[in-house]
Amino acid sequence: MDKEKLRKRALSFVSIPADFKPIIEEYAQGENGEGEAMFSWANEEKDKGLTINLDLAGNLTKLSIDMDEDRDFNGDSLDVEERKERAEQFLLSHYPDALSDLTFYEKEELGQVFRFNYERMIMNLPLKSSGCFIDVDQVGNIVTFSYKVAGHIPEIPTTLISKEKLIEHEQNRLDFKQTITNLYTIVHDVEEDDLRLVYEPEPSFMKYRADILTPTLSIIHDEAVSETYIPLPAPSNTTKQKDLSIKEVVGITEGMEIIREVDMGEETGVVWRDRNWKMEEDDLSISGFFKNRSEDTVKAFISSKTGQVRSFMWFKERSGDLKLTREECLQKATDFLQMILPDYHRYLQLIVRENEEEVDDFRKTESFSFHIHNGKGVPVELEIVIVAVNRETGQIDHYSGPSFDMEQLRQIPTEPVISKEEAKKIFLSHLNFELAWDKDYDEETESNILVYQACDKYTRTPIRYIDAMTGVVITAKDK
Incomplete structure (x- = not known):
């Protein structure tokens, strides 16, 4: 049609x-x-x-x-x-x-x-x-x-690896790393959202082809990009977070107005745009829809608990006459962090990736990523702070901060009660494997393959962490 x-x-x-x-x-x-x-x-x-x-x-x-x-x-x-x-x-x-x-x-x-x-x-x-x-x-x-509709019905394997062989394989290669993670009730089987010190199993996702007697990972991940973490010096800037309004933090000007404000529970989303902005033409395509929603806007997310800016992004172009170097932009970024995250240098480290410092004279912004830790070197899992500085204006075009209040991090114990060896014993006592159909990522066309995936023998859901203070097994939430 x-x-x-x-x-x-x-x-x-x-x-x-x-x-x-x-x-x-x-x-x-x-x-x-x-x-x-x-x-x-x-x-x-x-x-x-x-x-x-x-x-x-x-x-x-x-x-x-x-x-x-x-x-x-x-x-x-x-x-x-x-x-x-x-x-x-x-x-x-x-x-x-x-x-x-x-x-x-x-x-x-x-x-x-x-x-x-x-x-x-x-x-x-x-x-x-x-x-x-x-x-x-x-x-x-x-x-x-x-x-x-299923595009392709897979064949049923004639031979399956034994669960005992998989458990033995994991026992020989299993390791754990100490980390801090944000647990969410919608994702994890916990009573409330919480920041905790935990042990995470490595590998964290255990999934094997079910029909190959030598355990083989069903998904081969690309090699990780080499990263180093650089400590940050204590700032000389003493500007306080409370001195600035939300508009001042984000950089909103007098000619802009709020066009959308959405209560999202833990956060409020706010969108600004110039008062006189108009769509050039009616366009009902998906690209036209996103253009109408995002072109020349500034979007921010505000913590409902603290009232502080969690993140913002400028989609409106800003130009100037400056030609800042990467080093000058880094100074702008750390000055901004001191305003919005006092004592940031105690908990953040600059992430430097391979070839990242190569100069690109045509790049309009310099983006910096910061690794979050607890002040003692224990990382906060999946949490990265990002600051992008406009080289022509010296203004912050993008900021993405931690998803939690930094005061929570300060209250997390720095030393575990449970040892790594104890965590491994607890994990193995709960470990089981179940069969499931999964995407076959080795095939160009969409198809399924039978796999064994690790789970907790009692809840039949994946084991995500072992609580480093109590030894409690933390599993994924059962749908």
């Missing part, structure tokens, strides 16, 4: 509210005739929207309807089985033969909705990225739908 026929077909699936307007109409077709069309409508003032994706034959592949969480609901909610029945009715109305290929796998409660997952099963295991999920609200409305 052409774009206009697909748009009319999309409109036949849903009723578009009168206060919604079209924001995306995208049509993409590949060399072999495959492709997708995407149509979105929204009320941007209320931050509500509706999106439909169709394949080029007009089949519904995705549906997303933002729920009105503020609406009054006084009626009786449908029970789980009634909602499941609505989900299957919807699925069969679009794919009449779906349940001959797909099997109901699990349900999840996601706030006001229940999600029902239907999977293509081989060896009683779900294929990766194959099947569908359907979200149903209290009154039976379908608010989210996603459907993907």
